[in-house]
Amino acid sequence: MDPAAFARIARRIADASLGGLNEGEILADFCTALNEVDIPVSRAVLGADTLHPVLAGRIFGWKRDEAGIILHEFGRSTTEEGERKWRESPFHHLEQTGAAQLRVRIDGHNGDFPFPVVTDLAAEGYTDFLVTMTRFGDKAIIGQLDSIYASWSTGTAGGYTERQIEMLESLIPFAAAAIRSASVRRIADTLAETYLGRDAARRVLSGTITRGEAERISAALWFSDLRGFTRLSDTVSPELIMPLLNDYAGAAVAAIHQHGGEVLKFMGDGILAIFRNDGERHTDLEAATHDALRALCQAQKNLREVRNRRANAGLPVADMTVALHVGDVLYGNFGGEDRLDFTVVGPAVNELSRIAGMVRVVDQPAILSAAFRQAAGGMKDKAVSLGRYALRGVETPQELFTLDPEFLRAKLMAA
Incomplete structure (x- = not known):
């Protein structure tokens, strides 16, 4: 990717954030932009914890061949089955190890995959799987919102090239910053409504202060x-x-x-x-x-x-x-x-x-x-x-x- 293309995507992410797009919309626009510059993302999953009286976090899912974003909200209490799935996930692995990313080449693998989700992706025809965790500095943490974790899968034969991985990893922090901004805005709306009431929150956030x-x-x-x-x-x-x-x-x-x-x-x-x-x-x-x-x-x-x-x-x-x-x-x-x-x-x-x-x-x-x-x-x-x-x-x-x-x-x- 030439510097001009990199700058266009960075500007596009900034415009999406400044334009008030939500987390799912930013993710979809980012993935579209990546495919336009020949970084072939076929499926992306993005998650973030939050500061909410009931919810613990949200997960957004995007697929290139499907319209819209899939949103999953999960509560603070988890079932035994939910806890097991979390511990078997690559996101949990990154959280425990402190690593920033891991990659599993699915194409040509012997099939003994380290995480159940990769087995599922292989069965669906995906060829490469990159997982990233973008952590925030201490002063940027709000409640449990301390990182943005994501996965980037492709179905291209042979998977990602090393150059594509390098460019994807370089752009992800821009997207994570924009998604954090959208999440903080959502947190502000939630907390204002929770503690002030719906109409009072709307008035205060619109400037009646x-x-x-x-x-x-x-x-x-x-x-x-x-x-x-x-x-x-x-x-x-x-x-x-x-x-x-x-x-x-x-x-x-x-x-x-x-x-x-x-x-x-x-x-x-x-x-x-x-x-x-x-x-x-x-x-x-x-x-x-x-x-x-x-x-x-x-x-x-x-x-x-x-x-x-x-x-x-x-x-x-x-x-x-x-x-x-x-x-x-x-x-x-x-x-x-x-x-x-x-x-x-x-x-x-x-x-x-x-x-x-x-x-x-x-x-x-x-x-x-x-x-x-x-x-x-x-x-x-x-x-x-x-x-x-x-x-x-x-x-x-x-x-x-x-x-x-x-x-x-x-x-x-x-x-």
């Missing part, structure tokens, strides 16, 4: 917490508390997201969420309240399943109360100069907190404000009055409501 930058929105507001959690945490082994919180939060968050809500904050056993009157999913405040009610019913169904599973396993259980309110709030960045939170603030949020604090008085699984009931329009007849109560910090007594037990029971049966 100035302290005090906020917009006034109209929304249905949700606050849920576990009844008797303080007593439970005082009587149950601390090692059992975190799994309990995860089980209950998972049930509530799934329901909120399913019906268009955004979880903004976890406060111990409490969850603050909003259903925005955004003109898209929720075309008006009534639509937002209806989705909040649907989420409440779904959460109760999810929690019933959690309770049954945990009780059958002899684990501690709890009940959850949901408080619902509506109002105009400020949605954006609040906090100190070097520690901000993307959340909602305003009198309506304070009132929601006071309403949620009435759980010991009313002893109901759902508490609705009068404003929420009014905004619910066609569903407001499903609410039953609990009476008027003086809320701390609120000037006049407020009438509170709960859902009609028959309505909630029917929803749970139908869910």
Whole structure:
């Protein structure tokens, strides 16, 4: 390959990265470029670990004669079979030995191959197999993303020439750097969404990061917490508390997201969420309240399943109360100069907190404000009055409501 061709491929990789292509797209474009300069890659597999609450990593597969990229995502927990396959792989060999590459010439080999995958490739007609691992420096490592590992197979008679191997090895670091950039971008999206919420993450990553930058929105507001959690945490082994919180939060968050809500904050056993009157999913405040009610019913169904599973396993259980309110709030960045939170603030949020604090008085699984009931329009007849109560910090007594037990029971049966 002449220097001009090498430079064209390096520039092509850079353009793919700067253009925002994902890992699989960069791999496909790189392999296409290699074949255009007579480096005959027929099949490529690329893998990278990641920083994700559920996934351990991703593997991308490309074949010259097939359209598209095959993506395999693998979780943090592995089966015995999965662990065996990993230990028998050439990637594991490179990880253990610290080597940067290994090559197996398949064409003309006696058939006693060192890895099961090479036996499979031989049966498919491949003639040469190069495996590479591009390791990052300590300052470039993010979580488990510490290297890019890949394999490059060809079906050309006689396999790769030494010159082709040399040029391929020279270009791989460019592709690895571009793929690392795409992986880091994906990690940033994942972590922002996981810790901030989907909409807040989108806003922050699009540049809404100035302290005090906020917009006034109209929304249905949700606050849920576990009844008797303080007593439970005082009587149950601390090692059992975190799994309990995860089980209950998972049930509530799934329901909120399913019906268009955004979880903004976890406060111990409490969850603050909003259903925005955004003109898209929720075309008006009534639509937002209806989705909040649907989420409440779904959460109760999810929690019933959690309770049954945990009780059958002899684990501690709890009940959850949901408080619902509506109002105009400020949605954006609040906090100190070097520690901000993307959340909602305003009198309506304070009132929601006071309403949620009435759980010991009313002893109901759902508490609705009068404003929420009014905004619910066609569903407001499903609410039953609990009476008027003086809320701390609120000037006049407020009438509170709960859902009609028959309505909630029917929803749970139908869910």
